[in-house]
Amino acid sequence: MAALAVIIGCKPKSDDELMAKAKKIHSHILSIDTHTDTPFWFHREEFDFSGEDENNRAKVNLKKMSTGALDAVFLAVFIGQDDRTPEMYDTVYKEALDIFNAIHSTAKRHADKAAIALTSKDAYQIKKEGKKALFIGIENGYPIGKDLGKLSEFYNLGARYLTLCHTRNNDICDSSTDPDGAEHNGLSPFGYDVVRELNRLGMLVDVSHISDSSFYQALRTSKVPVLASHSNARSVCDNPRNLTDDMIVKLAERGGVIQVCLLSSYVKPDEPNPVRDSAYHELYKKYNHFKDLSPEVRKEAIEAWYALDEAYPPVLATVSDLVDHIDHIVKIAGIDYVGIGSDFDGGGALDDCRDASQMINITVELLKRGYSESDIEKIWGKNFLRVFEQAERYAQSLK
Numbered sequence: 136m137a138a139l140a141v142i143i144g145c146k147p148k149s150d151d152e153l154m155a156k157a158k159k160i161h162s163h164i165l166s167i168d169t170h171t172d173t174p175f176w177f178h179r180e181e182f183d184f185s186g187e188d189e190n191n192r193a194k195v196n197l198k199k200m201s202t203g204a205l206d207a208v209f210l211a212v213f214i215g216q217d218d219r220t221p222e223m224y225d226t227v228y229k230e231a232l233d234i235f236n237a238i239h240s241t242a243k244r245h246a247d248k249a250a251i252a253l254t255s256k257d258a259y260q261i262k263k264e265g266k267k268a269l270f271i272g273i274e275n276g277y278p279i280g281k282d283l284g285k286l287s288e289f290y291n292l293g294a295r296y297l298t299l300c301h302t303r304n305n306d307i308c309d310s311s312t313d314p315d316g317a318e319h320n321g322l323s324p325f326g327y328d329v330v331r332e333l334n335r336l337g338m339l340v341d342v343s344h345i346s347d348s349s350f351y352q353a354l355r356t357s358k359v360p361v362l363a364s365h366s367n368a369r370s371v372c373d374n375p376r377n378l379t380d381d382m383i384v385k386l387a388e389r390g391g392v393i394q395v396c397l398l399s400s401y402v403k404p405d406e407p408n409p410v411r412d413s414a415y416h417e418l419y420k421k422y423n424h425f426k427d428l429s430p431e432v433r434k435e436a437i438e439a440w441y442a443l444d445e446a447y448p449p450v451l452a453t454v455s456d457l458v459d460h461i462d463h464i465v466k467i468a469g470i471d472y473v474g475i476g477s478d479f480d481g482g483g484a485l486d487d488c489r490d491a492s493q494m495i496n497i498t499v500e501l502l503k504r505g506y507s508e509s510d511i512e513k514i515w516g517k518n519f520l521r522v523f524e525q526a527e528r529y530a531q532s533l534k
Contacts, residue, residue: 150499157498160508161204165258167516168208168494169296169394169474170272170343170365171195172481175213177237179434184241185248192441194479194490197248200267203494207258207268207516209364210238211481212294214278215425216303216310224280231278235271235292242269251293255523258516272341272364274481275301276308281325286332295523296339296362299326299353308349311375321348322356330356337530339523342366342386343376343396343476350382359529360390360522365476365483367393367401367460374401380467387468390525392518394476395460397483402460403452411447418443451486458500461514470510474519 148156173195176182183191186198195208212234214227242251250261252268261268271293277300279285286297300310304318307326319326330353333340340361342350354361363386369377378386383393399405422428422436464473477483479491488496501511 153499153502156502157495158204160498160511161495164512165262165516166204166206167258167519168205168477168479169362169519170211170476171208171479172211172213173208173479174210174234174238175480177241184245194484197245197267199491202492205491205494206262207252207270209270209272211272211274213274213481216275216277216301216305219306227278228280228285238269238271253293253295255520255527270295272296272298274298275305276329277301277305281306283328283332286329286336286338290336290338294338296341296364297333298341298343298364299329299345299349301344309346310344311346317346317348321346321352327356334358334526334529335533337527339526347379347382354385354389359526360392361386362391362519362522363393365394365396365478367395368463371460371463372401372403376401383464383468387472390522392472392474392522393464394474394519395457397457397477397479397485397488399449399452399485402485403456406450408447411449414443414447451484453486454488454496454500457485457497458504462504470513471518473514475515
């Protein structure tokens with residue numbers, strides 16, 4: 136694609152020309168980031184989602200979204216995996232409700248600039264109104280415990296996808312990164328029920344983070360296409376969080392979509408840094424792996440985390456490295472099965488796309504490589520919305 140301009144002697148466009156073209160494209164397409172952990176900031180009293188506070192360190196806020204030409208984001212109700220006891224299930228359920236409430240309160244506080252989106256069509260309407268669309272997803276099925284009925288409750292609070300697990304196994308399925316290995320050899324019996332209930336509700340089944348066996352079983356069980364909200368291609372970057380070529384092809388054959396993730400170690404293997412690794416190991420040890428911390432101690436731990444980041448800045452992958460994943464997915468599966476899910480505020484960041492204000496740099500790189508406006512529209516949201524619409528239609532057909 137990009138080589139064609141050179142072959143026929145056309146003068147390559149300058150960076151300024153490409154940026155101008157990217158902005159023009161974004162003015163009339165819908166751009167969606169399907170995974171951010173920004174609600175992590177919402178409980179902090181000093182946090183201002185408008186982005187007018189220059190000291191705001193969140194990677195996603197309304198000002199940064201506007202600068203980066205990003206129209207919509209999924210805000211994650213994220214609960215890290217912990218003990219699976221009745222007491223902890225009660226605790227994390229309440230924590231999840233607190234995050235839902237914080238998202239809705241934040242949206243109301245900025246109702247002149249943002250609105251909660253509940254359907255695949257809402258984002259278009261919200262953009263027409265000159266606002267940013269805020270979708271909600273749940274990262275990790277842990278807070279539903281063993282109670283299928285909680286899915287309906289979370290759906291009614293606005294959740295539109297469920298990432299079945301996180302970095303460790305839970306009662307739904309095996310994780311791709313649990314140090315203890317497989318527990319269920321894929322989905323548990325309860326996990327199969329969860330997938331079917333998600334289909335019934337019209338919530339998307341999110342297969343990011345889950346093990347390979349869990350992936351194939353979820354894919355076979357779901358009556359509608361599934362979503363990988365923030366994953367990359369394992370053959371480009373060999374990380375168990377990424378999908379193999381066979382998984383990507385199977386996902387596409389069933390109409391699903393893989394949203395490439397900006398977390399650097401999923402994009403390109405990390406460069407060794409023993410001193411940095413040791414410092415972070417001590418930080419985790421000091422703060423009990425960020426578990427069971429009081430609000431005051433958690434705030435202290437977060438500040439210590441940022442101080443380490445400044446003392447030992449990581450060597451990050453680039454937007455070009457990320458688009459290598461898009462190129463590969465398009466090559467093996469097609470243009471209709473790839474999108475973008477940044478993981479901002481959950482670790483996502485590239486050297487030249489560190490927050491939402493720089494998301495348009497991805498479009499510039501796509502233009503450099505010869506992707507058409509139609510291709511870019513699909514990558515930035517049309518592919519995802521197709522999958523979302525299919526989930527909605529299936530749920531409606533059951534009523």
